[in-house]
Amino acid sequence: MKSKTPLFLLLPALALIAFNSIFPTLYVLYLSFNRYFMTGKAIEMFFVGLDNYRFLFSDADFWASLYRGSIFSIICLAIEVPLGLLLAYIAKDLPRKLRTACTMIFCAPLLIPNVAVGCTWMLYVRGWFSLLPNLLHRIGIHYSLSNPVHAWWTVVAMDVWHWTGFIYLVCLAGFYATPPEYLEAVAIDRAGAWGTFKYAYWPFLRFPLFVGILIRFMDSFRIYDEVMVLTAGGPGTTTRFLSLYTVGKALTEFNVGLGSAVSLVYLYIIIAVCAIFMIGLTLGERR
């Protein structure tokens, strides 16, 4: 007979998760089927069925924000992952003290709160008094945060600066997880750098790296604080991602019903992408 003790031991944690996650999610689901403006003349919310979702899926601003957020995530991952991997690959062979110094430098931005990152970059890039515009101006580049293209790539650069250290740490851990016997084996077979990477490092690096990519996708898709501080979605709506759209609806427009609907759609998108990712990863493992 199977013991039920593990289940009982898990109950407090499950209760906490239910209280903090499941019940609020169910309440948000309930709110999403109602119309309620917190500051409007109607004092009670009333049931509107799928109206909030109908509005949402017919709102061009929603689709535009979703598109921008998706492209932003893809671009950030496309830069952070190879860069983090490369930095970790180089750092793994450095002398210990130098490797430690590199790790501290690359990972220092991870310790900075998101809002502080936005404020720091604001000082770097905004206005006539900032470092970056002045430096670029001296070499003939007229950089301005009011330029949509410049603003977009500044936000990408900010995210890459902030989070490449995370991929670097994950990859470094993956490299050090490789047993020395594998390295000896590929050395005996005279595999070059690529062969060593492919046959020795990659089997132990793959899973941590994929998990790191998954976590980075979730974070970059949800980015809010840094962007809000630096550009507030501007210039125009160039950097108005889905997170800003959601907060705008829920906490600035005080449209609780619509804000709840957006939040749920947001959640489901992230869950769906993560599920596809994990299924793909584990199916690959099975093969």
Next chain:
Amino acid sequence: MSGEKVSRRRTLEIAAATVLGIIVGGVAGWFAKPREVMERLITTTVTRTETVGTASTVTTTVTSTVTKTVTAAPTTPPATTTTVTTPTTPTVLRPTKEEVLAWYAEKAKPWKGTTLKTVVEVNPPMEWNMNNAFAEFCEACGIKVDIEKGTHETVYQKEVLDMERGTGIYDFFFDDQDMAGTWAIRGWYVPLNEFMNDHPDLVEPWIDLDDVFTLPLVSDTAGNIIQFPNEGVPSFYMYRYDLFTDPKERSDFKSKYGRDLVPPMFDDEYEEIAEFFTRPDVPLYGHMTFYKYAHYVWHHFLAVDFGACSNGPLPWTRPVCPWGLGVKKVKVGDREVECACLAPVEKGGMIDSPQMVEAFRKFHEYLKYAPPGALEMEWMAEGDAWDAGILAQAWFEWPHLIPNHENPDRSKIVGKWAVAPCPVSRKYHKPLMPKTYLDIEGFLLPYCSKQKEISYLLMQYTISKPTDYRKLLDIGFCTRSSSINDPEVEKIYSEKSGGEPKTWLSYLNYWRNKEEMKYAIGTDPAILDYPTICERVLPWCAKAFSGELSPEEAVKGMAEDLDKLFKELGYVE
């Protein structure tokens, strides 16, 4: 890697269950119908005397029957008929600070040791309040104030969340008059006139509310006082006095444009000055505004200065309010309240009017005269631009940063600036239209406050005569006629300005200019959903200023989106 292998069958089961759940939920939701909105009403018949302008130049008496919608204040029983009057006391001379504090110390004895909690937007006037009025009151009365500091938006969010739930986390708030209509429609505040009637022992003997010239602007349409205004300062056009009086600059300007270099009255004159003073190599720029939060540009001055509101008799420019929204009566239950909810021109608004198109077009074009990164600068950054000495003029400025401009530790323009009335559109702005925004911030007593009496005493102290007078002398803010009209103030400001019509003295002269102040307006109390409207409008304004959309497309989209919003809110069909 170890771990359970994912079964394809299991995956398909989960996916099928999810899809089935969505289908069932969708079918159920499709056939669901909304139920009737239930609202509770209080009917009040009121008589109100309005004072218009800063020095009581016009007095009108308005009698109206209005409906107030009350939400989560279940302890307040519906009243049948109540006469609401603003308490008045005879005008009295200014008492001393010590006299006033002694009175407050006596009255606050039952609440000694209390800690009050509030959330405020941090700006120089509020910092003055914290360092002076609050500090003095706390020391005299033996109480503490726990102050949370936030931005404009976070303060509103916390206020709304606290009052919507009735949690009573905060004892009082300090916020903009912009929200007056929003608070009024929900009944979330304690009308201060009612509180004063119910607690006459807590009313300061020198309160003299007739002396507070901005009181009508912080009262609802029923005459209830929503906030104690802490400042009622007019916004203005700001320019570099030293540049405008420099003989060489004047001579060069005259030879180029054929007229004297003086503060502009119209948009084309403003543009000429902007072009003249834009010299990136210096650097010096001829234009700036707080583009980052674009909706503030629209509703604070753009709609008004470009005539996107109807002209009419004072005090309000009905039937179109200064935001460009038409005002009409809306039904709340069986009663009617005034609501600014008509956006498109064909419905009576002016959002997609030629005036609004012109306003957005101009302010997009003026970006070429603005410092780099102007689109991403909010008003504090604009203040920094002034202090760095790189601006020659700005169409619209708030006076909040004057103390910074006159601070020699941070400003390069100490003694070098002056103010004048805002320019207007030559083509569209007509006589009798409003043109100056009167920024009023004040203290609000929420219905859910758990310490109303002591909060009221603190709020009242901040508008007492000696406090108001000292604030005017220190940072240029006041809310009383007796303060602004005091001859000593002119003497002190003149000394600060070196006797020239610049800085403090030009500000005082502008403020005392009755002809200009007649056209000073705050946010119309008929704006019942201030944050909601602003959030809807923000993307359109941002796109218009950045050039992402043409002005015509932006105003058309804005009008349609607002119309949709007002339908959702139930104000229009």
